[in-house]
Amino acid sequence: MLEKKYNFKDVEKKWQDYWYENDIYKFDKENSKKRYTIDTPPPTVNGKIHMGHLSSYIHIEVIARHHRMKGENVYFPFGFDDNGLPTERYVEKKINKKAYMMPRETFVNICLEETKKLEDEFFDLYKRAGFSCNLKEHYSSIAPRTQKISQQSFIDLYNKGLVYHAEAPTLWCTECQTACAQSELDSASIESTFNYLKFFISGTNEYITVATTRPEMLCGVVCVFINPNDEKNQHLLSKKLVVPYFGYEVPVLADELVDMEKGSGVVMCCTFGDTVDKEWQRKHKLPIKKCFTDNGRMTSLAGEFEGFKIIEARKAVIEKLKEKDLLIKQDVITHEVSTHERCGTPIEISVKNQWFIDVLSHKDELYQAGLDLNWYPKTMRARYLNWVENLSWNWCISRQRYFGVPFPIWYCKKCGKVKLANIEDLPVDPLKEQPKTPCECGCTEFIGESDVMDTWATSSLTPQISTDLCTNKGFDDEMVPMNLRPNAHDNIRVWDFYTITKSLYHFKKLPWTDLMISGYVLSSDGSKLAKSKNNSSNSPQNIIDNYSADVTRYWASNLTLGKDTNFSLVEFDNGKKLINKIWNASKFVLSFLENYTPKQVELEMMDKWILEKYKSLYQKFTKALDKYEIALALNELEKFFWNFCDNYIEIVKRRLYNPDIYGERQCESAKYACYYVLLGILKMFSPVLPHITEEIFMDSFAKNEGQKSIHVSGYLNIGEDIDESIIKMGDAVVDCVSQVRQFKSLNKLSLKTFIKDIVVSSKYTNFFKAVEPDVKGVCSVNEIKYVDSDNFNVEIGEVISEEN
RNA sequence: GGGAGUUUAGCUCAGUUGGCUAGAGCAUCUGCCUUACAAGCAGAGGGUCAUAGGUUCGAGUCCUAUAACUCUCACCA
Numbered sequence: 001m002l003e004k005k006y007n008f009k010d011v012e013k014k015w016q017d018y019w020y021e022n023d024i025y026k027f028d029k030e031n032s033k034k035r036y037t038i039d040t041p042p043p044t045v046n047g048k049i050h051m052g053h054l055s056s057y058i059h060i061e062v063i064a065r066h067h068r069m070k071g072e073n074v075y076f077p078f079g080f081d082d083n084g085l086p087t088e089r090y091v092e093k094k095i096n097k098k099a100y101m102m103p104r105e106t107f108v109n110i111c112l113e114e115t116k117k118l119e120d121e122f123f124d125l126y127k128r129a130g131f132s133c134n135l136k137e138h139y140s141s142i143a144p145r146t147q148k149i150s151q152q153s154f155i156d157l158y159n160k161g162l163v164y165h166a167e168a169p170t171l172w173c174t175e176c177q178t179a180c181a182q183s184e185l186d187s188a189s190i191e192s193t194f195n196y197l198k199f200f201i202s203g204t205n206e207y208i209t210v211a212t213t214r215p216e217m218l219c220g221v222v223c224v225f226i227n228p229n230d231e232k233n234q235h236l237l238s239k240k241l242v243v244p245y246f247g248y249e250v251p252v253l254a255d256e257l258v259d260m261e262k263g264s265g266v267v268m269c270c271t272f273g274d275t276v277d278k279e280w281q282r283k284h285k286l287p288i289k290k291c292f293t294d295n296g297r298m299t300s301l302a303g304e305f306e307g308f309k310i311i312e313a314r315k316a317v318i319e320k321l322k323e324k325d326l327l328i329k330q331d332v333i334t335h336e337v338s339t340h341e342r343c344g345t346p347i348e349i350s351v352k353n354q355w356f357i358d359v360l361s362h363k364d365e366l367y368q369a370g371l372d373l374n375w376y377p378k379t380m381r382a383r384y385l386n387w388v389e390n391l392s393w394n395w396c397i398s399r400q401r402y403f404g405v406p407f408p409i410w411y412c413k414k415c416g417k418v419k420l421a422n423i424e425d426l427p428v429d430p431l432k433e434q435p436k437t438p439c440e441c442g443c444t445e446f447i448g449e450s451d452v453m454d455t456w457a458t459s460s461l462t463p464q465i466s467t468d469l470c471t472n473k474g475f476d477d478e479m480v481p482m483n484l485r486p487n488a489h490d491n492i493r494v495w496d497f498y499t500i501t502k503s504l505y506h507f508k509k510l511p512w513t514d515l516m517i518s519g520y521v522l523s524s525d526g527s528k529l530a531k532s533k534n535n536s537s538n539s540p541q542n543i544i545d546n547y548s549a550d551v552t553r554y555w556a557s558n559l560t561l562g563k564d565t566n567f568s569l570v571e572f573d574n575g576k577k578l579i580n581k582i583w584n585a586s587k588f589v590l591s592f593l594e595n596y597t598p599k600q601v602e603l604e605m606m607d608k609w610i611l612e613k614y615k616s617l618y619q620k621f622t623k624a625l626d627k628y629e630i631a632l633a634l635n636e637l638e639k640f641f642w643n644f645c646d647n648y649i650e651i652v653k654r655r656l657y658n659p660d661i662y663g664e665r666q667c668e669s670a671k672y673a674c675y676y677v678l679l680g681i682l683k684m685f686s687p688v689l690p691h692i693t694e695e696i697f698m699d700s701f702a703k704n705e706g707q708k709s710i711h712v713s714g715y716l717n718i719g720e721d722i723d724e725s726i727i728k729m730g731d732a733v734v735d736c737v738s739q740v741r742q743f744k745s746l747n748k749l750s751l752k753t754f755i756k757d758i759v760v761s762s763k764y765t766n767f768f769k770a771v772e773p774d775v776k777g778v779c780s781v782n783e784i785k786y787v788d789s790d791n792f793n794v795e796i797g798e799v800i801s802e803e804n
Numbered sequence: 805g806g807g808a809g810u811u812u813a814g815c816u817c818a819g820u821u822g823g824c825u826a827g828a829g830c831a832u833c834u835g836c837c838u839u840a841c842a843a844g845c846a847g848a849g850g851g852u853c854a855u856a857g858g859u860u861c862g863a864g865u866c867c868u869a870u871a872a873c874u875c876u877c878a879c880c881a
Contacts, residue, residue, distance in 0.1 A: 273880095584840050650838090
């Protein structure tokens with residue numbers, strides 16, 4: 001028997017423990033059933049989880065449970081992305097010290113401790129949300145077995161010539177003091193000044209106007225460009241110009257990229273002030289002049305400004321230019337500047353020795369991969385394609401940081417050649433170990449690479465890393481391609497792109513077949529949620545405490561895939577109502593089904609009707625979920641469920657209560673339909689509401705059905721052929737009942753009020769006659785008359801009394 | 805500047821490949837304590853589907869343009 005009230009706090013905890021202890025969701029790799037494999041996103045361990053993350057994971061969860069209920073063998077692994085810059089910054093902030101202030105090993109150990117603490121919190125939250133992933137064994141992107149896979153990937157790319165080491169212009173963060181990748185850029189709107197400067201033509205008193213937002217880089221000017229079609233400035237090509245204030249001379253060159261409309265139509269080129277400078281440096285083989293150091297201070301090139309921070313230098317130079325009358329005018333402008341996503345510092349371009357994975361020469365293949373994958377929703381494909389089209393930097397994977405997977409390489413002290421580690425020795429730390437064999441040149445002394453790999457260089461291998469947990473096959477894996485990669489849309493250009501890249505490069509195949517892209521959950525005012533912002537009242541922990549895991553899952557399941565949503569508590573109240581209704585309806589129906597075992601009887605028409613409608617719902621529901629349309633599936637199910645409660649149960653309850661009046665068989669027929677429809681509905685609700693459905697199932701169905709959990713019991717499919725005519729006729733009966741109810745409502749009568757007679761005009765007289773006892777009962781009508789007609793109509797007779 | 809999305813009831817949103825009178829929840833109003841549920845039930849009111857054209861027997865849905873908002877990429881001299 002079910003309790004009178006549903007107590008989610010006790011019930012949810014009870015089943016979470018039960019599932020965990022009994023390995024209900026364990027993946028059985030020996031099983032020959034159809035597999036469904038999920039490349040679960042490992043959360044970045046750099047702060048607290050917010051409702052956005054949680055909702056995205058709930059989508060994955062529902063899909064995993066759906067496939068499990070379809071009878072598939074679901075591989076739903078779990079892991080953490082717990083190394084790299086995001087984690088380092090989290091730890092630096094927490095301990096209020098910078099990594100470079102201590103020995104590398106000390107910092108790495110603190111990182112390991114701090115991530116462990118956060119991971120325990122994450123783990124607890126996932127359990128409390130009712131997640132059916134494998135919580136017992138999870139991967140970590142810094143664990144030795146992961147490092148091994150990551151290092152092997154590097155060696156494979158090296159051997160294939162797809163990764164190279166070069167001194168090249170690199171996106172550089174002066175705050176984090178590391179190189180970064182194009183995908184790590186954000187943009188910020190910054191107020192700045194556009195400064196019009198006098199560049200004197202060498203040996204004359206004539207000057208030409210050049211506009212720049214970065215006067216501090218005047219010390220690094222290598223040339224001045226004009227457009228080859230710029231007639232009025234053609235004469236400059238043979239001349240030299242004097243760089244204002246700094247006084248040295250630079251040549252004038254022509255290039256089509258110069259926009260004649262912008263500024264003065266003449267532009268100075270530094271190496272490097274922005275991305276166009278990078279192009280020009282390569283094309284015109286310009287010298288490289290470093291104006292600032294790794295930590296963002298001016299170099300000796302800046303003369304008296306050496307040691308100034310970039311922004312300070314800019315101000316100081318402008319003052320000097322004013323003093324010397326070299327500044328013609330200043331326009332205040334607001335422009336978009338690329339910044340580092342982790343710290344918001346404007347990105348500089350610097351020349352450094354870095355490791356790059358070549359992506360620019362494989363754009364076509366990468367683009368094609370986007371076309372070959374199934375994107376849900378479809379529009380997300382465009383974001384990927386757009387990103388690939390706009391790629392302008394190769395993927396820089398080296399970071400001048402500390403807590404990351406090391407490169408498995410050394411440089412020969414004598415000849416400088418790269419020495420790779422042996423695959424069987426992985427993982428290696430080149431700072432602690434030495435190669436086992438000498439260099440080709442005979443030298444036995446090596447310098448280990450001190451850079452570490454970017455975290456994406458590793459997490460782009462999650463298909464290999466996660467399946468390795470189950471197969472122990474490491475880098476090579478038979479379970480790839482996986483079925484599903486789920487993530488939010490911000491990760492398309494990052495994690496998805498990199499994973500596709502690696503999979504194509506290593507194995508010439510796609511890493512998965514489907515992508516399910518979730519939207520963002522925004523604050524109620526439309527601003528972004530962030531892990532770093534801690535708005536606690538809406539923290540996942542509090543929401544689950546207040547509303548239950550099932551209600552939280554209901555909320556997330558109602559979000560449209562791929563679409564951003566402002567957070568609101570309204571859906572939570574709807575979820576609460578649904579839970580309450582499921583509980584009450586089940587309790588009521590089951591009160592008639594104690595010790596009942598279903599047996600086939602001749603069915604009453606309204607019982608056939610609800611079963612046919614169930615079949616129709618079942619098809620719509622599974623079809624929608626197969627296409628990752630969680631909200632649509634849930635919607636159909638809710639509509640059916642409410643109809644089941646408010647119409648079907650109301651219609652049959654008299655038969656259930658009074659077999660003596662309505663007949664023994666008629667009562668058995670209602671029990672049969674109630675048993676299977678309720679069971680079927682609970683199974684369909686189970687992916688979204690795993691706790692309450694388990695509670696009811698285990699209380700009342702498990703024994704009959706011979707199952708240890710609803711979640712591995714499979715959906716209830718009672719047939720493919722749907723009798724549409726019964727559905728239509730039964731719907732007409734409901735329509736008739738509605739009209740009688742409407743009549744009573746409009747006349748402010750109680751629904752109990754008896755009506756002397758009604759006249760039903762319809763095409764379905766025989767059907768109405770067959771269900772006459774049901775209709776009479778639910779409508780409190782004493783007599784029904786019938787008229788054959790194409791037009792449906794219900795005429796309502798005299799009101800008798802409130803009691804009879 | 806390129807690309808994508810959104811615009812439907814007071815609010816939050818559904819609306820499949822064009823097809824009967826455009827749906828749901830919340831809110832509002834009216835009734836009803838009906839042998840599961842008042843955290844419930846039965847009803848009612850509320851919409852020029854952003855705007856303007858077009859295709860069609862028929863358009864919320866398809867096409868063109870416009871507007872507003874959002875996201876994304878790029879520009880950043």
